[in-house]
Amino acid sequence: MADRPRIAPLTDPGPEAAATLATAFGDRPPLNIFATLAHAPKMLEAVLHMGGFLLSGKGFPPREREIVILRVGWRAGSVYEFGQHTVLGRQAGLTDEEIVRLTEDSLDGWDDADRLLVAMADDLHADDKVADRTWEGLAERWTQTQLVELLVLAGFYRLVSGFLNSAGVELDPGIPGWPGQ
DSSP states (O other): SSSSSSSSSOSOOOOOHHHHHHHHHHOOOOOOOHHHTTTTHHHHHHHHHHHHHHHHSSSOHHHHHHHHHHHHHTTTTOOHHHHHHHHHHHTTTTHHHHHHHTSSSOOOOOOOOHHHHHHHHHHHHHHHHOOOOOOOOOOSSSSSHHHHHHHHHHHHHHHHHHHHHHHOOOOTTTTSSSSTT
């Protein structure tokens, strides 16, 4: 991550971005990621739309979704992504111990189904492809529709993590960083 924001969050966005932010957040201040994306109003709208769907729980269970997002965020070195999804992961049922375990190289301690999700994120980070063995295990558990969503989920949060790291988006108030910090 950059030492300081390379793209400062907008405090007074233009009308198009302001309308999108108002729809998403009402009177609440937007998260730093969205105030930063407000520099590109069409991109802001697209990211909110895609992220909103992926977080809706309509296609992939929240706990499993958060395992993937947290592991992707950790592998990408995105403290912002990891911090935001630490909060969401807890809400989805992940324990603090499981969240810490997502920052460890070992796959020990995970049941078979969760281990496959962690391995998938690791495979994508290492090779931009899910390994055959990992894929076979995932395909035994998830439908093809869910596999598509799983791949898009991991890819979307890899993209978001790269944006956050490169733009230098700072943690929002009250959001944890890495475990133990």
